[in-house]
Amino acid sequence: MKPRPTHVFESRKLSRFLGFSFLVASETFQHTGSFKFRAAMNTVLNSEAEHLVTISSGNFGQALAAACESAGKKCTVLMPATSARVKVEAVKSFGARPELVDVTLKPRNQWLEEYIAAMQAAGEKEIEVVSPYDDDRVIEGNSSLMDDLAPYSDRFDTVLVPVGGGGLASGVVQGIKRNGLSCTVYGVEPSIADDAARSIKEDRLLANKTEPMTIADGVRTLSLGERNWKILKDGLDGVLTVEEEEIEEAVRLYFELANLKAEPSGALSLAALKRYKATDLLSDKKPLVIVSGGNVDATIYAELIR
């Protein structure tokens, strides 16, 4: 199964409301509802293993499950015991096995190591752990987004992309190079999770002390991955930060004016556009905002759009 072309549009109502013309590239209609399917599918196709394992409460788990199903591989997703039931069911629906683990007891990596060790002791050899971002196959998979966007390159000169572990942002940078595009790229992160902004500023990989509890749950990472950092430290033109209320407002604006259901992490780039549109960074630019995904719980979403 191939990734679906990204959904590119300009919302006249939204552009007019903001007084600023820009393009939207939305991955909300990607298989499993987020860009992560690009990463997962490319990884699965380039893995020798018969059984792939990851730990995820969110989009990567579903994406890996669907990719493994399509390639006929076995898949296990370790999920925090507190994961929403609908997410556990989604993983199951793609034929993968969800394993609920208590992440307050042990760090995620330890759960993964112990699970792999147990499987290997039980005789499984062709088993591999997949990182949602710190993996060359993941980055390459995500870079296909820019192949989809290359035909629109006369309509944008600046890309705003959400940053968590940096999987999507590093894919974007790689894809821009491969397609010979020339444009400025800004990462966007919540200001309460500004490890990437600080890393770029100090030119060394820095981490948050704890997982930041931003509403943008897709970017609740401690730091960029090492492979991602290598690409992003020179590939990004900067990292813009936005406040929690600005992320919430962006979700609402997509709903109200563009009929787009975006998850908070996906709305980061619009939040940054609204915050920085009058500054030198954007005022005379043609921006493209990337919406990374649309999977958000109904209860949270209902609160956000009111």
Added chain:
Amino acid sequence: MKPRPTHVFESRKLSRFLGFSFLVASETFQHTGSFKFRAAMNTVLNSEAEHLVTISSGNFGQALAAACESAGKKCTVLMPATSARVKVEAVKSFGARPELVDVTLKPRNQWLEEYIAAMQAAGEKEIEVVSPYDDDRVIEGNSSLMDDLAPYSDRFDTVLVPVGGGGLASGVVQGIKRNGLSCTVYGVEPSIADDAARSIKEDRLLANKTEPMTIADGVRTLSLGERNWKILKDGLDGVLTVEEEEIEEAVRLYFELANLKAEPSGALSLAALKRYKATDLLSDKKPLVIVSGGNVDATIYAELIR
């Protein structure tokens, strides 16, 4: 400004949940958020008048405003005084004049006639009232949806389309003919607003006694338009009815499984698919469901998705 191509996709999660494969054609990303822009733009381009007037609390008002703006014509939208503020603002944002009227005092047509008479008395000659559905230009405009869908014709053999005044359904029938497609077409309406189903059954144009208060507010019409009826009485293979709870569930399913923000009227076709998928009408078919629009108030939507 040309109508945007419709957004065609299959949601694997949704298809899998329903145990039935089908295609979605969504007009939620059309200019102004519904198929009505197709109708409005074609009407504006084929009108001699300099000032177009309609009465609408909903999608047609916005669509006509945007079409008139793009063609450099004047536009007035008579709106029920109870219309949501956001809808009044939307009409204004496209440079049209909203005129709030109390539709409990006089019938809508009388408001229109009086407004036109007043304008003509004031010296306006090039003024014309536009019907949201009972107009050949409207039907022709809507038929362009099937031009967009013709390239996908090997992927569907049955079309499910929401029916209110019949503007979209008659456009679909006309577009299918023009493109030489062979497929079955079912209209879908709420069972508490089943005038089209009764009309087809009795082979004469019947009306509801009062405007039915279905959640699907886009199809709260008294009856099909006369021009629409002429096309639909032979063009439709039937009209399927669905209950209010089924419409609500369909909105929720789009949200939860397909990341699609659909308005209740737009979700009618999915409601019918779910209700009739195991029957002879659909069980061995390849259906396409048309989502007519996505404009729904946040408060109502928040209730629906919980």
